[in-house]
Amino acid sequence: MPTGQRGSSAAFGASGEPRTSLVLPPLPVLPDLRELLPRGGLSRGSVLAVAEFGLLCLALAAGASADGAWCGIAGIPEAGVLAAAGLGLDAERTLLVPEPGPGWAQVVASLLDGCELVLLRPPARPPAQVRRRLEATLRRGRGVLLVAGDWPGAQLRMRVAAQRWTGLGDGHGRLRACCAEVVTDGRGEAAVTRSRWLWLPAEDGGVAVADPADIPFGLPGDRPGAVPALRPGAVPALRPGAVPALRPGAVPALRAVSG
Amino acid sequence: MVVTCPELTAGEPGPRAARLLDRMVATVTGFCPEVAVVEPGTCAFAARGPARYFGGETALAAKIIAAVADLGVPARAGVADGLFAALLAARCADPVLLVPAGETPGFLAAQPVRVLACQDQPGQGQPGRDQPGRDLAALLNRLGLATLGDFAALPARDVASRFGDAGERAHRLARGLDSRPPAMRPPLADLSVAREFDPPEPRAEPVVFAAKALAERLHAGLAARGLTCVRVQVLATWADGQQSSRWWRHDGLLSAAGVADRVRWQLDGRSAPSAGERASERAGERAGERAGDHAGDHAGEHASGGITALRLVPDQVIRAAGQQLALWGEAVVTDRVAHAAMRVQAMLGHEAVLRPVLGGGRNVHDQVTAIPFGEKAEPGLAADRPWPGRVIGPAPGLVFPAGRAAEVTDDAGRPVTVSGRCAVSAAPARLAVPGEPPRRVTGWAGPWPLSERWWDAAAARRRARFQLATDDGRAWLAVVQDGRWLVEAAY
Numbered sequence: 001m002p003t004g005q006r007g008s009s010a011a012f013g014a015s016g017e018p019r020t021s022l023v024l025p026p027l028p029v030l031p032d033l034r035e036l037l038p039r040g041g042l043s044r045g046s047v048l049a050v051a052e053f054g055l056l057c058l059a060l061a062a063g064a065s066a067d068g069a070w071c072g073i074a075g076i077p078e079a080g081v082l083a084a085a086g087l088g089l090d091a092e093r094t095l096l097v098p099e100p101g102p103g104w105a106q107v108v109a110s111l112l113d114g115c116e117l118v119l120l121r122p123p124a125r126p127p128a129q130v131r132r133r134l135e136a137t138l139r140r141g142r143g144v145l146l147v148a149g150d151w152p153g154a155q156l157r158m159r160v161a162a163q164r165w166t167g168l169g170d171g172h173g174r175l176r177a178c179c180a181e182v183v184t185d186g187r188g189e190a191a192v193t194r195s196r197w198l199w200l201p202a203e204d205g206g207v208a209v210a211d212p213a214d215i216p217f218g219l220p221g222d223r224p225g226a227v228p229a230l231r232p233g234a235v236p237a238l239r240p241g242a243v244p245a246l247r248p249g250a251v252p253a254l255r256a257v258s259g
Numbered sequence: 260m261v262v263t264c265p266e267l268t269a270g271e272p273g274p275r276a277a278r279l280l281d282r283m284v285a286t287v288t289g290f291c292p293e294v295a296v297v298e299p300g301t302c303a304f305a306a307r308g309p310a311r312y313f314g315g316e317t318a319l320a321a322k323i324i325a326a327v328a329d330l331g332v333p334a335r336a337g338v339a340d341g342l343f344a345a346l347l348a349a350r351c352a353d354p355v356l357l358v359p360a361g362e363t364p365g366f367l368a369a370q371p372v373r374v375l376a377c378q379d380q381p382g383q384g385q386p387g388r389d390q391p392g393r394d395l396a397a398l399l400n401r402l403g404l405a406t407l408g409d410f411a412a413l414p415a416r417d418v419a420s421r422f423g424d425a426g427e428r429a430h431r432l433a434r435g436l437d438s439r440p441p442a443m444r445p446p447l448a449d450l451s452v453a454r455e456f457d458p459p460e461p462r463a464e465p466v467v468f469a470a471k472a473l474a475e476r477l478h479a480g481l482a483a484r485g486l487t488c489v490r491v492q493v494l495a496t497w498a499d500g501q502q503s504s505r506w507w508r509h510d511g512l513l514s515a516a517g518v519a520d521r522v523r524w525q526l527d528g529r530s531a532p533s534a535g536e537r538a539s540e541r542a543g544e545r546a547g548e549r550a551g552d553h554a555g556d557h558a559g560e561h562a563s564g565g566i567t568a569l570r571l572v573p574d575q576v577i578r579a580a581g582q583q584l585a586l587w588g589e590a591v592v593t594d595r596v597a598h599a600a601m602r603v604q605a606m607l608g609h610e611a612v613l614r615p616v617l618g619g620g621r622n623v624h625d626q627v628t629a630i631p632f633g634e635k636a637e638p639g640l641a642a643d644r645p646w647p648g649r650v651i652g653p654a655p656g657l658v659f660p661a662g663r664a665a666e667v668t669d670d671a672g673r674p675v676t677v678s679g680r681c682a683v684s685a686a687p688a689r690l691a692v693p694g695e696p697p698r699r700v701t702g703w704a705g706p707w708p709l710s711e712r713w714w715d716a717a718a719a720r721r722r723a724r725f726q727l728a729t730d731d732g733r734a735w736l737a738v739v740q741d742g743r744w745l746v747e748a749a750y
Contacts, residue, residue: 055656083654114599161730168702
């Protein structure tokens with residue numbers, strides 16, 4: 001994987017700001033999330049904002065944790081560690097600070113000294129001054145700050161644009177897997193919007209790329225309008241097994257848009 | 260040998276009695292350093308050594324009784340093989356009863372079984388107290404066993420199977436065997452170290468510097484006795500009377516600099532959370548002193564008028580037996596991570612930084628146990644059991660620690676209920692969680708009944724679980740308990 005990332009960053013015409021973080025390889029992520037990230041990983045010293053706390057945050061942390069990084073989770077008392085472990089997070093290398101309190105910025109700065117990745121949900125909309133101080137701390141170190149919520153200075157933003165669970169019927173069945181469209185955009189080299197359909201989680205609890213043929217968004221009574229990125233005409237021809245994430249903004253997999 | 264003061268053993272010790280107790284123990288300690296206090300007013304020690312020194316057991320007992328009598332308390336002494344027999348001997352003594360060596364079983368055999376009650380904990384006779392000895396004595400009486408000799412003649416195996424653990428223990432006592440030798444406690448030396456600051460020290464650095472020297476003294480004192488401590492308590496006092504006390508794990512692993520680091524974190528942590536308000540309070544008075552540092556990191560120290568005393572107290576002192584680190588199996592906590600975690604603990608408290616441990620259990624909450632950083636990580640419930648009734652399938656990404664109250668209604672807007680026979684009143688159509696817009700239910704499954712710990716009235720729970728999928732693409736784990744809906748987790 002470290003061989004691919006230089007190439008991909010060059011391909012996107014990267015390097016707006018020369019930084020020490022370019023020297024260190026980015027933190028690895030799960031293989032199926034790589035194509036969503038401009039460098040195939042989490043650039044050290046950067047902030048990645050995910051719109052809402054959920055499995056996507058845990059999946060982003062899981063890759064680094066499985067690779068040996070320590071991971072701190074601050075301000076998220078409801079973080080489902082079991083689900084995260086299913087995605088690959090190593091619970092033994094995880095620190096939880098469920099209630100960082102009003103001094104959360106200092107807590108996160110301390111955590112960043114020890115952990116390569118800190119997943120944070122700030123208690124409120126963080127003041128710009130606090131944010132900038134934390135970003136400066138981050139750039140000095142080699143960690144990654146993963147924010148669940150809004151962070152105006154984030155280099156990269158991710159969100160789940162649409163998702164649907166499979167397995168539940170009307171009074172029968174059980175939850176089996178969730179198909180989610182994950183969209184990335186951001187500043188600089190990440191300015192290109194990327195999107196990808198993933199099983200998050202797949203039936204085995206992990207992450208997998210969703211085969212367009214399997215995406216459960218064709219059920220009757222469905223509202224494809226729930227997918228904000230959907231533009232008629234942007235839907236490419238369906239080839240089973242095609243990788244749907246390379247065309248920015250496109251939603252390749254809606255088989256039954258009309259249905 | 261057992262020395263007992265009947266006046267002091269009776270009833271709750273008042274302030275005067277408590278003082279006398281202390282002086283009595285001190286008096287006995289004057290004759291023999293290793294004294295175990297059995298209960299208030301009664302203490303025991305191994306008599307062989309001191310008896311040889313003082314010229315025989317009778318002479319020693321007479322000396323002790325005379326010395327205790329000087330306090331104004333009559334005392335009795337009993338000598339026998341074993342603590343139980345010595346206690347009985349002291350009770351029957353007038354004022355000294357010496358059971359010669361080897362004759363203890365004979366002495367015990369003549370005792371009535373009701374003496375077994377005296378092995379109950381002090382505070383006997385209070386209702387609600389557990390009194391295995393007294394119950395057993397009454398039972399033996401009813402069975403026609405009048406003396407300990409009769410009881411001791413029974414085969415040990417039969418006693419164990421009929422009377423259980425308490426009976427087995429009593430049987431050993433009746434045969435003149437002591438299950439354990441008296442636990443001796445060496446006289447407690449004060450191993451703590453302290454330093455006072457006069458005038459009060461407003462800055463943290465000199466205090467931390469002094470802490471390093473203090474820690475060296477503490478370690479030297481412990482090492483001289485071959486001891487180490489599990490935890491060290493750092494106690495700081497400010498000029499305005501405020502105190503900060505915190506325990507830090509030590510395990511004999513910390514260097515003096517490590518202890519000093521923890522003192523620094525504790526002082527920083529105390530000033531950090533409330534720095535803003537304090538800084539604004541005192542801004543007028545102290546602004547000139549540290550104009551450059553208005554970030555507030557050290558404002559708290561100023562606000563309390565400086566530190567007047569610092570004290571390090573070793574806690575849970577144990578014999579130093581060296582350290583053996585795990586070869587594998589445990590994730591190695593690097594110094595960097597440990598420093599970061601402990602710095603956060605200094606700011607927020609020991610329980611604020613947790614490490615999750617995966618375990619078993621039927622509920623999503625039970626499957627992860629959070630252990631404060633630095634403590635031994637063991638799951639609350641074993642992971643390798645089958646746990647029938649747990650929710651299978653992918654684990655939820657959000658587990659609400661206490662559950663969130665919710666309302667689930669059917670198409671007509673009536674609340675969905677589950678009967679005692681687990682019949683659902685209608686298909687759930689809407690899920691409303693307070694603070695969020697209501698969601699339409701697009702799929703559901705359940706109810707999955709779960710009746711837990713029915714044998715324990717305090718912990719028993721009967722619940723019915725549902726999985727709900729809603730129109731925004733999310734899925735929920737909801738339970739009905741006592742007619743109320745709770746959302747336990749979101750997927």
